[in-house]
Amino acid sequence: MKKALFHFTLIILVLPILIACKKDPLEFTIKGNIYDESFNQGLENAQVTLTAVDANTGDVRIVGESTLNASGDYSFTFLRERDLKFYLKVEKDNYFPIDETIFFSEITTENDNIFNYTTHAKAFINFKIKNTGASDPNDQLKLEIYEAKTGCESCCGLGQRFFNGANIDTNLYCANNGNQYYKFIYWVPEISLVVFDSLITTPFDTLDYVIEY
Structure with a gap:
């Protein structure tokens, strides 16, 4: 009886220690x-x-x-x-x-x-670039994008692009953050045309921007 009581007392004493040692x-x-x-x-x-x-x-x-x-x-x-x-x-x-x-x-x-x-919501700008003047292989349009979204699959990236020669009729489709500015400059050296412009691109939509020279 005393031995059983001893074992029971030992279990009572050890059990709280075991519970305390068990971590969540x-x-x-x-x-x-x-x-x-x-x-x-x-x-x-x-x-x-x-x-x-x-x-x-x-x-x-x-x-x-x-x-x-x-x-x-x-x-x-x-x-x-x-x-x-x-x-x-x-x-x-x-x-x-x-x-x-x-x-x-x-x-x-x-x-x-x-x-x-x-x-941001996706937005896009579509540059419609067309040479409407007399065809000349020396014609050149320079387009520089200097403030826009970068690093996305449909982003055009910053920097200059050159459109050389006659019969230019093309589109440049670029992604941007919705409700943010897209800033650029384009110029035609032969006729001293220089244009600074910017657009706030519309979320979920595409803005067309026509450049004719």
């Missing part, structure tokens, strides 16, 4: 806001996907998927694993996508990890 699994929370700069509001109803890259195998798994609320907020809470980095992708029709990399070293289990990003 560690979790990460990655959250933030996606802002629509074209309309100065949260990017409502965009699709957000967070994926993780395993540090040992390089395998990619989906951590979470969600739809942005009316304020453009997102949040993912998940167990800590042996991950190297994370990819955050935000997509919405007629908006420039967001593809960001978050490294394991940038986040902590102690606090929420806040990552905010911005994007």
Whole structure:
């Protein structure tokens, strides 16, 4: 009886220690806001996907998927694993996508990890360039884009473009951020024509700009 009582007392004493030593699994929370700069509001109803890259195998798994609320907020809470980095992708029709990399070293289990990003509605400008004068193989039009969106698949990039010779009749189709300026200059040396101009590109639409010389 005394031996049984001793064992029972020992279990009572040891059990709290075992419970105290058992740790809850560690979790990460990655959250933030996606802002629509074209309309100065949260990017409502965009699709957000967070994926993780395993540090040992390089395998990619989906951590979470969600739809942005009316304020453009997102949040993912998940167990800590042996991950190297994370990819955050935000997509919405007629908006420039967001593809960001978050490294394991940038986040902590102690606090929420806040990552905010911005994007714009897609807009376009279509330069309609035509030589309407007398055909001359020495004709030249110079077009320089000096303020515009860069780095996207449909972006034209900054710098000069040259349209040489006769019978020029072409289009140059360029993407820009909606509700932002697209600034450029064009000139024709032979007739001393120099034009500085700019347009605010309309979200979800294409503006035609005619250059005839």
